[in-house]
Amino acid sequence: MPDRQSRAPGAAPVADAFRSDLLALLPHMRAFARGLCGRPEQADDLVQETVMRAWTARDSFTPGTSMKAWTFTIMRNHFLNDLRKNRRQTQLDPEVAETTLIARATQEEGVHINDLQRALDKLPDERREALLLVGAGGFSYEEAANICGVPIGTMKSRVARGRSQLYAILEPEEGSPAYSIA
Numbered sequence: 001m002p003d004r005q006s007r008a009p010g011a012a013p014v015a016d017a018f019r020s021d022l023l024a025l026l027p028h029m030r031a032f033a034r035g036l037c038g039r040p041e042q043a044d045d046l047v048q049e050t051v052m053r054a055w056t057a058r059d060s061f062t063p064g065t066s067m068k069a070w071t072f073t074i075m076r077n078h079f080l081n082d083l084r085k086n087r088r089q090t091q092l093d094p095e096v097a098e099t100t101l102i103a104r105a106t107q108e109e110g111v112h113i114n115d116l117q118r119a120l121d122k123l124p125d126e127r128r129e130a131l132l133l134v135g136a137g138g139f140s141y142e143e144a145a146n147i148c149g150v151p152i153g154t155m156k157s158r159v160a161r162g163r164s165q166l167y168a169i170l171e172p173e174e175g176s177p178a179y180s181i182a
Helices: 011-024 026-037 040-056 067-086 094-099 108-122 125-136 141-148 152-170
Strands: none
Touching: 011 026, 011 040, 011 067, 026 040, 026 067, 026 125, 040 067, 067 141, 108 125, 108 152, 125 141, 125 152, 141 152
């Protein structure tokens, strides 16, 4: 059965444009999701859910506005809702954990990326999210503030404090208390 948009005259180009714009954002969504989740398979699930929700809600998207900001807002809201829901659930069965094998990357770049991911995981959620939106996502402070629903000054503060804390974790000064990455 055709969807609502494809029945209206001239709707096919709109649906095609929406689809191509959404597909072009997949690498950006995946990068943001990996930063939020920390695990590639969980990030892939988050991206898939975001794409499904965006497609379902495509009629509510306002053409001419930032689809990237719109989809990142959907992703962020879904991620936060899952966090709230999963707080009361056990993450992993200990018996299953003993049988799970993890292969570490042997390349030096993989080590650096793992160090960065562990350092990001140590940041408070708000600061990590701000760094991912502004630093990795390429959003302006204003766009990131709109996505998170906070004033622009709050976003700037979160980014600045997040950068400082991330730097302290990755490059501790000699004689100062350092954050542990392990």
